[in-house]
Amino acid sequence: MKRWIAFAVSGLLFAGTLTAADATPAEKKYADEDYAAAYAVLEASGARDSLARSTEKMTELMVRSNPKLAPVQGELNAFYAKNLGYDALKKDLAEVYLKIFTRDELTELAAFYASPIGRKIAENQATLSAESARVGQQRVQQHLPELQAILMKALQNAQAKQPQVVE
Numbered sequence: 824m825k826r827w828i829a830f831a832v833s834g835l836l837f838a839g840t841l842t843a844a845d846a847t848p849a850e851k852k853y854a855d856e857d858y859a860a861a862y863a864v865l866e867a868s869g870a871r872d873s874l875a876r877s878t879e880k881m882t883e884l885m886v887r888s889n890p891k892l893a894p895v896q897g898e899l900n901a902f903y904a905k906n907l908g909y910d911a912l913k914k915d916l917a918e919v920y921l922k923i924f925t926r927d928e929l930t931e932l933a934a935f936y937a938s939p940i941g942r943k944i945a946e947n948q949a950t951l952s953a954e955s956a957r958v959g960q961q962r963v964q965q966h967l968p969e970l971q972a973i974l975m976k977a978l979q980n981a982q983a984k985q986p987q988v989v990e
Contacts, residue, residue: 853921860929861917867936869945870916871909876949878903 882899935941
Protein backbone atom coordinates (compact mmCIF):
# COMPACT_ATOMS: atom_id res chain seq x y z
CA MET A 824 0.00 0.00 0.00
CA LYS A 825 2.86 2.36 0.83
CA ARG A 826 4.35 1.73 -2.63
CA TRP A 827 1.29 2.88 -4.54
CA ILE A 828 0.89 5.93 -2.30
CA ALA A 829 4.53 6.74 -2.95
CA PHE A 830 3.89 6.26 -6.66
CA ALA A 831 0.93 8.65 -6.54
CA VAL A 832 3.03 11.23 -4.70
CA SER A 833 5.84 10.79 -7.22
CA GLY A 834 3.37 11.74 -9.94
CA LEU A 835 2.92 15.04 -8.18
CA LEU A 836 6.63 15.54 -7.83
CA PHE A 837 7.12 14.67 -11.48
CA ALA A 838 4.50 17.24 -12.44
CA GLY A 839 6.44 19.80 -10.45
CA THR A 840 3.51 20.79 -8.31
CA LEU A 841 4.81 20.43 -4.79
CA THR A 842 6.81 23.53 -3.96
CA ALA A 843 6.79 25.81 -0.98
CA ALA A 844 5.66 28.67 -3.22
CA ASP A 845 2.52 26.75 -4.16
CA ALA A 846 1.53 26.42 -0.51
CA THR A 847 1.25 30.15 0.06
CA PRO A 848 -1.13 32.51 -1.70
CA ALA A 849 0.64 34.49 -4.39
CA GLU A 850 0.65 38.25 -4.43
CA LYS A 851 -1.06 40.02 -7.28
CA LYS A 852 1.72 40.95 -9.69
CA TYR A 853 -0.19 42.52 -12.57
CA ALA A 854 -3.13 44.84 -13.18
CA ASP A 855 -6.63 43.37 -13.40
CA GLU A 856 -6.73 44.28 -17.10
CA ASP A 857 -3.54 42.32 -17.71
CA TYR A 858 -4.94 39.24 -15.99
CA ALA A 859 -8.17 39.61 -17.99
CA ALA A 860 -6.19 39.62 -21.25
CA ALA A 861 -4.21 36.54 -20.20
CA TYR A 862 -7.37 34.72 -19.07
CA ALA A 863 -8.92 35.47 -22.47
CA VAL A 864 -5.96 33.74 -24.14
CA LEU A 865 -6.25 30.73 -21.84
CA GLU A 866 -9.96 30.40 -22.54
CA ALA A 867 -9.61 30.92 -26.29
CA SER A 868 -6.74 28.42 -26.51
CA GLY A 869 -8.75 25.71 -24.77
CA ALA A 870 -6.57 25.52 -21.67
CA ARG A 871 -9.51 24.44 -19.48
CA ASP A 872 -10.25 21.35 -21.60
CA SER A 873 -6.58 20.64 -22.20
CA LEU A 874 -5.81 20.56 -18.48
CA ALA A 875 -8.84 18.36 -17.80
CA ARG A 876 -7.68 15.86 -20.44
CA SER A 877 -4.14 16.04 -19.13
CA THR A 878 -5.07 15.26 -15.52
CA GLU A 879 -7.31 12.39 -16.62
CA LYS A 880 -4.53 11.01 -18.82
CA MET A 881 -2.06 11.30 -15.93
CA THR A 882 -4.23 9.16 -13.66
CA GLU A 883 -4.90 6.66 -16.46
CA LEU A 884 -1.15 6.26 -16.98
CA MET A 885 -0.58 5.89 -13.25
CA VAL A 886 -3.21 3.15 -13.01
CA ARG A 887 -1.94 1.42 -16.14
CA SER A 888 1.60 1.34 -14.77
CA ASN A 889 0.39 0.30 -11.31
CA PRO A 890 -2.97 -1.53 -11.40
CA LYS A 891 -3.15 -1.49 -7.59
CA LEU A 892 -4.15 2.18 -7.95
CA ALA A 893 -7.35 1.25 -9.82
CA PRO A 894 -9.55 1.30 -6.68
CA VAL A 895 -8.47 4.88 -5.93
CA GLN A 896 -8.48 6.23 -9.47
CA GLY A 897 -11.53 8.36 -8.69
CA GLU A 898 -9.76 9.95 -5.74
CA LEU A 899 -6.66 10.56 -7.86
CA ASN A 900 -8.80 12.19 -10.56
CA ALA A 901 -10.49 14.39 -7.96
CA PHE A 902 -7.17 15.36 -6.39
CA TYR A 903 -5.54 16.23 -9.71
CA ALA A 904 -8.61 18.10 -10.91
CA LYS A 905 -8.62 20.10 -7.68
CA ASN A 906 -4.90 20.87 -7.62
CA LEU A 907 -3.89 20.78 -11.30
CA GLY A 908 -7.14 21.79 -12.93
CA TYR A 909 -7.79 25.03 -14.74
CA ASP A 910 -9.29 26.84 -11.77
CA ALA A 911 -6.33 25.91 -9.57
CA LEU A 912 -3.69 26.95 -12.12
CA LYS A 913 -5.46 29.78 -13.92
CA LYS A 914 -3.67 32.66 -12.19
CA ASP A 915 -0.24 31.00 -12.37
CA LEU A 916 -0.70 30.21 -16.06
CA ALA A 917 -1.82 33.77 -16.71
CA GLU A 918 1.36 35.01 -15.09
CA VAL A 919 3.44 32.79 -17.36
CA TYR A 920 1.87 34.54 -20.35
CA LEU A 921 2.18 37.95 -18.70
CA LYS A 922 5.94 37.48 -18.29
CA ILE A 923 6.27 37.09 -22.04
CA PHE A 924 3.49 39.08 -23.70
CA THR A 925 2.16 42.61 -23.33
CA ARG A 926 -1.56 43.17 -22.80
CA ASP A 927 -1.94 44.21 -26.46
CA GLU A 928 -0.14 41.08 -27.62
CA LEU A 929 -2.38 38.95 -25.42
CA THR A 930 -5.42 40.58 -26.99
CA GLU A 931 -4.06 39.72 -30.43
CA LEU A 932 -3.27 36.18 -29.30
CA ALA A 933 -6.80 35.67 -27.96
CA ALA A 934 -8.19 36.91 -31.28
CA PHE A 935 -5.92 34.49 -33.11
CA TYR A 936 -7.10 31.53 -31.00
CA ALA A 937 -10.68 32.57 -31.68
CA SER A 938 -10.03 32.32 -35.45
CA PRO A 939 -10.49 29.03 -37.34
CA ILE A 940 -6.75 28.45 -37.70
CA GLY A 941 -6.15 29.36 -34.05
CA ARG A 942 -8.78 26.88 -32.92
CA LYS A 943 -7.20 24.24 -35.15
CA ILE A 944 -3.79 24.83 -33.58
CA ALA A 945 -5.24 24.73 -30.07
CA GLU A 946 -7.11 21.50 -30.81
CA ASN A 947 -4.02 19.85 -32.27
CA GLN A 948 -1.26 21.23 -30.03
CA ALA A 949 -0.84 18.00 -28.06
CA THR A 950 -0.55 15.98 -31.27
CA LEU A 951 1.89 18.49 -32.76
CA SER A 952 4.07 18.34 -29.64
CA ALA A 953 3.97 14.54 -29.44
CA GLU A 954 4.77 14.10 -33.13
CA SER A 955 7.59 16.65 -32.94
CA ALA A 956 9.09 14.76 -29.99
CA ARG A 957 8.71 11.48 -31.89
CA VAL A 958 10.55 12.92 -34.91
CA GLY A 959 13.38 14.10 -32.65
CA GLN A 960 13.62 10.71 -30.95
CA GLN A 961 13.68 8.93 -34.32
CA ARG A 962 16.49 11.17 -35.51
CA VAL A 963 18.54 10.47 -32.39
CA GLN A 964 17.96 6.72 -32.86
CA GLN A 965 19.13 6.96 -36.47
CA HIS A 966 22.37 8.58 -35.32
CA LEU A 967 22.81 6.71 -32.04
CA PRO A 968 26.14 5.05 -33.00
CA GLU A 969 27.56 8.48 -33.83
CA LEU A 970 26.31 9.90 -30.51
CA GLN A 971 27.74 6.96 -28.57
CA ALA A 972 31.13 7.39 -30.25
CA ILE A 973 31.17 11.11 -29.44
CA LEU A 974 30.28 10.46 -25.81
CA MET A 975 32.84 7.65 -25.43
CA LYS A 976 35.59 9.84 -26.83
CA ALA A 977 34.60 12.77 -24.61
CA LEU A 978 34.53 10.54 -21.51
CA GLN A 979 37.92 9.06 -22.36
CA ASN A 980 39.37 12.54 -22.83
CA ALA A 981 37.89 13.72 -19.55
CA GLN A 982 39.33 10.71 -17.70
CA ALA A 983 42.74 11.21 -19.29
CA LYS A 984 42.81 14.83 -18.05
CA GLN A 985 42.02 13.91 -14.45
CA PRO A 986 45.03 13.68 -12.18
CA GLN A 987 45.86 10.15 -11.11
CA VAL A 988 45.60 9.59 -7.35
CA VAL A 989 48.12 7.17 -5.91
CA GLU A 990 47.24 5.57 -2.59
